[in-house]
Amino acid sequence: MKTIIRCAVILTMFIMPLCLHAEYSDHRNRNVDSLEHVLKTQKLEGKELYRVYSGLMNGYLQTNAEKSCYYAKLGIELAEKKKFYNGLYESWKTLGLQAYGSCMYDSAQHCFDKALRATEMMKSNKLYNQNDIDNNLSQLYGTLGNLYNIQGKLHLALDYYQKALPIFKRHGWKESECILYYNVGELYLELGNYKAAEENYKKALNAGIQTGDSLMISGPYSGLAMTSLNAGKYKVALNYAKKSVVYYENHRDEELESLLDSYVLFSRIYHLGFNDLTTAQDYMTKALQLTEKADAPTNVSDAFAQQAALCLARKEWTKAIEWAKKALEANDQDPQHNIGLYKTLANAYSAIGNTIETQHYIDLLHDTMEEQSTTKYQSALSEMEVRYQTLEKEAQLHDLEQRHRMSKLQNWLYIGLIAVLIIAVVVIILVNKQRRRISNMQSRLQGEADERTRLGRDLHDRLGGILTSIHMQSSNDEIQKLSKQATEEMRRVAHHLMPASLKDKGLATALRDFCRANATVSFSHHGQDLRLPEQQEIMLYCATHELVNNALKHANASHIMVQLMIDEEYAAVIVADNGKGFNPDEESKSMGLRNIRERVELQQGRMNISSSSAGTEINIEIPL
Helix, strand or coil: CCCCCCCCCCHHHHHHHHHHHCCCCCCCCCCCCHHHHHHHCCCCCCHHHHHHHHHHHHHCCCCCCCHHHHHHHHHHHHHHHHHCCHHHHHHHHHHHHHHHHHHHHHHHHHHHHHHHHHHHHCCCCCCCCCCHHHHHHHHHHHHHHHHHHHHHCHHHHHHHHHHHHHHHHHCHHHHHHHEEEHHHHHHHHCCCCCHHHHHHHHHHHHHHHHCHHHHHHHHHHHHHHHHHHHHHHHHHHHHHHHHHHHHHCCCCCCCCCHHHHHHHHHHHHHHHCCCCCHHHHHHHHHHHHCCCCCCCCCHHHHHHHHHHHHHHHHCCCHHHHHHHHHHHHCCCCCHHHHHHHHHHHHHHHHHHHCCCHHHHHHHHHHHHHHHCCCCCCHHHHHHHHHHHHHHHHHHHHHHHHHHHHHHHHHHHHHHHHHHHHHHHHHHHHHHHHHHHHHHHHHHHHHHHHHHHHHHHHHHHHHHHHHHHHHHHHCCCHEEEEEEEHHHHHHHHHHHHHCHHHHHCCCCHHHHHHHHCCCCCEEEEEEECCCCCHHHHHHHHHHHHHHHHHHHHCCCCCCCCCEEEEECCEEEEEEECCCCCCCCHHHHHHHHHHHHHHHHHHCCCCCCEEEEECCCEEEEEEEEE
């Protein structure tokens, strides 16, 4: 069985070059004591004072976060007063790196945005040239790519990598090129695409070898070790891991977190590849000693998780539980990492016969996997492949532009212009056709919404009045009872056709009310409590209403589950039942399902149907 190895997406040494200088510069050996002595004994002003702040904020970057932030804030204050835009950029960037290293991603984003704005101000100042601006932009693009990468926002990560690579190629910054390829490899590894990950690690290794810097090749070797382990090539993985760890062991103080990751990797190779639990534990003993000094929650949690796995393999159930819980306490922000820990805890509690805790972690496992099982990752994978191919082509095109003569370049430009004109004509035709289709569909949807509202009002006012009259005038108890039940059912149907709460309080409230009206239907809402555009809320409500009614009428289901998920990028509705199911290939025979799919596609969304004799699940997702 292949096992996905979870590791920190960005190693500390690979954050540093992209975030400090496009051309790698090692700040770790700066003499911060001497700089602090200068600050205390000399009266400095202007640029001389800022240079000392810069040396201290960068010198303490990896060794003392509090002091690094302190001098960065002093740098911001001075740079704003003196309009040192490059200093303003560097100081905000340093604060962003500290927030990044502490997993405070929103704060890091804020600081990097400030650094970008400072770089924009450099463009209008004659003191700075294009190389200065390129240097800053490439650093920030790479760093923002890493930031989105580690948060799982893959399409945004690739956007920023795409912006950074041509700058690296243009200036011949092999160190930064190496780091970028490494981070793209990490991204593919996170997705489980080991072949693509291996290709990018090899590109990173090739660029790193050209730099002549042993630091640059250690990360790619580590990445190749992980891809080989996941591919079942255990001897190859061990060989790569041995090459990777050399640099880290020779720089233990500076590369503590990377060395910690390497020992965990060795433990996994011996555990999963050779079933050598003794050697695996020896490496974990070394790793656990390093966790006492490490200040990286992700790396520490990963080490604790591996120790829990070893205890589980030795059937030390109580110890496995203790280490797994310590791993969650260290860092529970990564759902994919948590899935492995929930499995460990469920297995360990099951082994000692604690059914309550076993069920608790099985439920957590189920909920987390359900959240991760949407089509978001698959769509991100496809998008990533397209965008990254574009990135490579742009970089290659730039190299060709430098080698070819101007006459040949002009020929290509003429051909490209003709192609663009042809494409533009085709696009205009398709856009006009699509606009007509969208206009017709929107009119139809609005008509359906108005008809639902009118029908609900007529049911309530007309039929309701008739039933009330029957109830009032009849002296027969049975008729009165039936007319009262019919009135209540009519009011329920009329209300849920197009409830007022949909417009007043939003989609989540309307769906919750609708589901509560039927004992066999449950509702849950995940994500943010956002209001969607009116047309999208109406479409999702009507689609859910129809899917639930279909399940009630045709599926013979005893339970129906409705889930609503909303975040800043998309909204999704899942309707699942435990009924008899149907053949999704016969969707064309169902007018209702065809209509729902058309409405979803109008909103640039998608609908997926999964059905068997055990039940049916229909997923609707639309971008916001």
